[in-house]
Amino acid sequence: MVQYQQIDRTFAALADPTRRGVLERLGQGSATITELAEPFGISLTGMKKHVRVLEEAELVTTEKVGRSRRCILGPRRLDDVQHWIEDYREMIEARLDRFGELLERTKGESQ
Amino acid sequence: MVQYQQIDRTFAALADPTRRGVLERLGQGSATITELAEPFGISLTGMKKHVRVLEEAELVTTEKVGRSRRCILGPRRLDDVQHWIEDYREMIEARLDRFGELLERTKGESQ
Numbered sequence: 001m002v003q004y005q006q007i008d009r010t011f012a013a014l015a016d017p018t019r020r021g022v023l024e025r026l027g028q029g030s031a032t033i034t035e036l037a038e039p040f041g042i043s044l045t046g047m048k049k050h051v052r053v054l055e056e057a058e059l060v061t062t063e064k065v066g067r068s069r070r071c072i073l074g075p076r077r078l079d080d081v082q083h084w085i086e087d088y089r090e091m092i093e094a095r096l097d098r099f100g101e102l103l104e105r106t107k108g109e110s111q
Numbered sequence: 112m113v114q115y116q117q118i119d120r121t122f123a124a125l126a127d128p129t130r131r132g133v134l135e136r137l138g139q140g141s142a143t144i145t146e147l148a149e150p151f152g153i154s155l156t157g158m159k160k161h162v163r164v165l166e167e168a169e170l171v172t173t174e175k176v177g178r179s180r181r182c183i184l185g186p187r188r189l190d191d192v193q194h195w196i197e198d199y200r201e202m203i204e205a206r207l208d209r210f211g212e213l214l215e216r217t218k219g220e221s222q
Contacts, residue, residue, distance in 0.1 A: 011122050080201065089193065
């Protein structure tokens with residue numbers, strides 16, 4: 001049984017253009033659910049669901065202020081996500097280098 | 112209606128530890144579905160589903176060889192994913208800088 005990790009929740013949260021848009025919007029400053037829903041043209045219920053997914057991934061923090069819920073960017077800095085992507089890219093580069101060396105060697109042998 | 116993008120498929124594909132493990136394994140060289148399933152202790156059907164998700168995200172390419180299906184890493188280099196993560200981290204840094212400046216100003220005014 002694989003343990004459910006924070007990095008899984010984060011990748012899943014980022015797999016939706018509206019949720020990525022919400023994070024970009026919150027980078028400009030805090031907003032209520034209503035303020036977030038309006039420019040995306042989606043219902044309050046729909047936006048609440050997106051915000052909930054972002055909250056579970058710690059990408060967003062919310063606070064009840066009077067009758068509305070104010071959203072700000074959460075504590076996640078995506079260090080683990082960035083490291084995974086960088087390691088993956090290095091792995092691909094190394095594989096391409098090995099392939100290139102193999103091609104060179106094959107060329108050398110056929111001359 | 113939001114257009115379904117390749118970056119969405121990629122984030123979704125990476126949101127699972129088995130699928131990330133498969134990519135790391137394929138970084139060492141090609142493998143059949145059977146070879147991939149065994150170390151993860153999951154069924155062939157389960158591994159086929161994971162590989163299908165990775166194929167749709169162009170992270171894996173498969174080829175039928177005799178009676179088995181050989182998997183290799185696909186053409187995706189994750190440039191778009193890396194850019195998004197980097198932009199997000201810069202946005203967070205900028206926000207923290209603004210917050211720091213505000214704190215400094217408030218401290219200055221109260222002295």
